[in-house]
Amino acid sequence: GAVVSQHPSRVICKSGxxxxxECRSLDFQATTMFWYRQFPKQSxxxxxxxxxxxxxxxxxxxxxxxxxxxxxxxxxSTLTVTSAHPEDSSFYICSARGGLSYNEQFFGPGTRLTVx
Amino acid sequence: GQSLExxxxxxxxxxxxxxxxxxxxxxxxxxxxxxxxxxxxxxTFLSYNxxxxxxxxxxxxxxxxxxxxxxxxLLQELQMKDSASYFCAVxxxxxDKLIFGTGTRLQVFP
Numbered sequence: 001g002a003v004v005s006q007h008p009s010r011v012i013c014k015s016g017x018x019x020x021x022e023c024r025s026l027d028f029q030a031t032t033m034f035w036y037r038q039f040p041k042q043s044x045x046x047x048x049x050x051x052x053x054x055x056x057x058x059x060x061x062x063x064x065x066x067x068x069x070x071x072x073x074x075x076x077s078t079l080t081v082t083s084a085h086p087e088d089s090s091f092y093i094c095s096a097r098g099g100l101s102y103n104e105q106f107f108g109p110g111t112r113l114t115v116x
Numbered sequence: 117g118q119s120l121e122x123x124x125x126x127x128x129x130x131x132x133x134x135x136x137x138x139x140x141x142x143x144x145x146x147x148x149x150x151x152x153x154x155x156x157x158x159x160t161f162l163s164y165n166x167x168x169x170x171x172x173x174x175x176x177x178x179x180x181x182x183x184x185x186x187x188x189x190l191l192q193e194l195q196m197k198d199s200a201s202y203f204c205a206v207x208x209x210x211x212d213k214l215i216f217g218t219g220t221r222l223q224v225f226p
Contacts, residue, residue, distance in 0.1 A: 032212045034212075034213060034214070041221075042219070043203060043216045043217065043218050043219045044159065044203065044216045045216075046213055046214070046215065046216075049211075049212060049213050093158060093159070095159075097212060104149075104161045104164065105161070105214060106161070107151075107158040107159045107160070108158060109157070109158045110156075110157070110158050
């Protein structure tokens with residue numbers, strides 16, 4: 001149980017385009033989902049906290065107009081990187097909290113974004 | 117603000133024991149978690165401490181001292197597959213989020 005999926009796993013796009021990443025909790029209802037960004041050999045940096053049916057809470061320094069988050073249901077959250085640029089190239093990981101294990105976050109496999 | 121410090125890298129041989137330390141500064145501390153991440157993969161949950169003391173889960177144990185704002189992850193009987201990055205993460209009262217430490221890269225040699 002407690003499986004989180006992400007799609008796509010890898011995406012390459014041209015500068016200026018927008019990319020949508022989906023995060024799904026497959027076998028539990030996720031009351032809260034989180035989006036992280038991770039650069040090579042660095043830690044996970046929390047970008048935003050997403051609660052179903054409400055606006056996401058962004059961490060300081062994260063542009064909410066650039067990283068659009070939608071949490072339309074208890075099993076799906078999406079992150080859209082708008083007008084992507086090469087500096088947005090990174091590993092984007094979502095996690096979900098829910099079910100019986102409140103203290104644990106379940107992570108998706110991540111999405112490798114490369115902006116040319 | 118919040119900050120967590122870990123050693124950047126640790127090396128050991130198969131069968132050995134390794135301790136990865138984590139010191140933290142945070143307001144409203146609630147608990148300390150540990151996650152393992154292999155290269156290119158997702159973090160996976162290892163353990164969680166909310167109270168002082170040692171929690172044991174198989175070859176892995178985690179310790180917390182709230183008064184010292186310190187914890188560690190102990191890995192016993194190391195195996196090659198344990199080569200990965202290990203992150204401590206704190207959770208705080210009144211928030212759902214985890215703040216991750218700087219990460220420790222563990223390399224296990226034969």
